[in-house]
Amino acid sequence: MQKMTFRIDRRAFLKGIGGVSMALPVLNAMGAKVTDETPRRFCAIYTANGMSLPKTDHAIDEWSWFPRKEKDGQWEFGTSTEPLRPFRQKLSFMGGLYHPSGPKADPHTCSDMWLTGAPLHNPKPGSYNSAGLDQVVALHTKQFCRRPSLVLSIDAGTGYLSRTGTISYSLDGRPIPAENNPRRIFDRLFRGDRGSLQEERAKLQQRIKLVDAVAENAKSLDKQLGKSDRERMDQYLTSLNEVEQRLVASEKWIDIPLKKQDYAHLNLESNTEGEPGEYYRNMFDLMALAFDADITRTITFMLNREDGMGISDTFPLKLGLSKTHHNLSHASDKEGQTNFAKYDLFLSKQIAHFLDKLNGYQDRNGAVLDNTIVMFGSGASTTHTSRNLPTLIAGGANMGLKHGQYWKAKGEMRMSNVHLSILRSLGIQEESFSDSTGTLSDSIFGRV
Numbered sequence: 339m340q341k342m343t344f345r346i347d348r349r350a351f352l353k354g355i356g357g358v359s360m361a362l363p364v365l366n367a368m369g370a371k372v373t374d375e376t377p378r379r380f381c382a383i384y385t386a387n388g389m390s391l392p393k394t395d396h397a398i399d400e401w402s403w404f405p406r407k408e409k410d411g412q413w414e415f416g417t418s419t420e421p422l423r424p425f426r427q428k429l430s431f432m433g434g435l436y437h438p439s440g441p442k443a444d445p446h447t448c449s450d451m452w453l454t455g456a457p458l459h460n461p462k463p464g465s466y467n468s469a470g471l472d473q474v475v476a477l478h479t480k481q482f483c484r485r486p487s488l489v490l491s492i493d494a495g496t497g498y499l500s501r502t503g504t505i506s507y508s509l510d511g512r513p514i515p516a517e518n519n520p521r522r523i524f525d526r527l528f529r530g531d532r533g534s535l536q537e538e539r540a541k542l543q544q545r546i547k548l549v550d551a552v553a554e555n556a557k558s559l560d561k562q563l564g565k566s567d568r569e570r571m572d573q574y575l576t577s578l579n580e581v582e583q584r585l586v587a588s589e590k591w592i593d594i595p596l597k598k599q600d601y602a603h604l605n606l607e608s609n610t611e612g613e614p615g616e617y618y619r620n621m622f623d624l625m626a627l628a629f630d631a632d633i634t635r636t637i638t639f640m641l642n643r644e645d646g647m648g649i650s651d652t653f654p655l656k657l658g659l660s661k662t663h664h665n666l667s668h669a670s671d672k673e674g675q676t677n678f679a680k681y682d683l684f685l686s687k688q689i690a691h692f693l694d695k696l697n698g699y700q701d702r703n704g705a706v707l708d709n710t711i712v713m714f715g716s717g718a719s720t721t722h723t724s725r726n727l728p729t730l731i732a733g734g735a736n737m738g739l740k741h742g743q744y745w746k747a748k749g750e751m752r753m754s755n756v757h758l759s760i761l762r763s764l765g766i767q768e769e770s771f772s773d774s775t776g777t778l779s780d781s782i783f784g785r786v
Contacts, residue, residue, distance in 0.1 A: 434747030440724030448717025738784030
């Protein structure tokens with residue numbers, strides 16, 4: 339009898355009770371086109387308070403985050419970005435970017451809109467934010483990996499509106515709670531077992547029931563509870579639902595073995611109270627391992643929070659600098675701006691460490707970095723100015739990105755056009771994103 343073959347479509351779904359659909363993981367029956375396809379990944383790394391862009395009369399141009407000097411007709415790294423030099427041909431600076439809604443809003447909301455471009459100064463009734471770029475990517479990649487996305491920040495949870503502890507927003511604009519504990523992150527990514535997942539879900543269900551009960555009682559107290567209290571309750575419940583979805587996704591993959599990796603270099607006891615560099619390096623190591631094992635294809639990491647919020651505001655003091663991070667961002671004198679730039683230098687070392695890890699791990703067709711688009715930047719330039727947003731994009735060579743550039747917009751360019759260009763480079767054919775007007779066809783993006 340002739341052997342019969344069949345192939346499952348890559349968009350296949352399992353239909354469950356009540357019409358609920360569950361996307362299938364990648365199976366051999368889907369054919370070589372899917373199983374042999376190299377993952378395309380996205381990572382967004384955010385730092386608050388902008389970067390040091392000293393005034394000309396400070397006479398410290400070498401400390402500018404954006405390149406200001408040239409040599410042999412090519413831009414040169416400044417002192418604060420020197421650690422990134424080994425990756426010159428794998429990264430580019432991008433200048434002149436902004437969100438049109440940025441200058442209209444409270445400058446401290448710039449982290450909230452960095453990946454969304456939402457009009458936070460005038461949101462739609464009953465809403466605050468809109469879908470984040472990372473979650474649009476996750477929507478298109480979640481069926482192929484264990485976790486739809488990995489949301490990290492220096493402070494766990496969501497914080498609160500305009501001072502959030504996360505840069506990730508769901509498709510309906512709700513803040514997604516971030517994780518910050520290296521050991522807990524490691525256990526959830528690499529040591530999940532059925533028993534621990536079930537225990538975690540049981541605890542989560544208890545919390546959800548409690549919030550549901552409080553929300554139900556709140557209806558009878560509608561006149562006593564203010565609008566912000568009701569929104570806060572709804573936001574918290576949404577956060578719990580996001581966590582539950584992640585656990586459900588993890589359970590689907592529980593019997594599929596992980597790629598064998600070396601975890602010996604990790605220090606899972608590092609924390610935000612200790613040495614800042616060690617904490618960041620361990621978080622970046624976890625991120626790189628997660629990409630290498632294809633546990634997720636979307637990661638966000640918020641390195642610092644706006645307006646002096648959170649533990650990281652004190653990191654410059656731990657490094658021997660003169661003031662906290664937020665205070666340094668407001669420095670108008672030469673010494674203050676130099677100290678601010680020295681903290682930029684510290685962050686550049688952490689980013690270089692991450693890029694080095696990604697460049698060392700290998701996919702079928704090259705380094706993991708070449709199949710990953712990494713965007714690092716801030717929602718303000720300096721002193722909370724929402725224009726000329728410091729932006730660095732690395733990786734993605736196998737997705738058509740052409741690096742080694744300092745690309746500057748003619749006038750100004752919408753950040754959402756960059757976001758749309760990233761989506762197209764990832765093979766996600768969205769017509770638009772947020773308030774985008776098109777892609778950047780004349781820039782570092784070669785396939786938009």
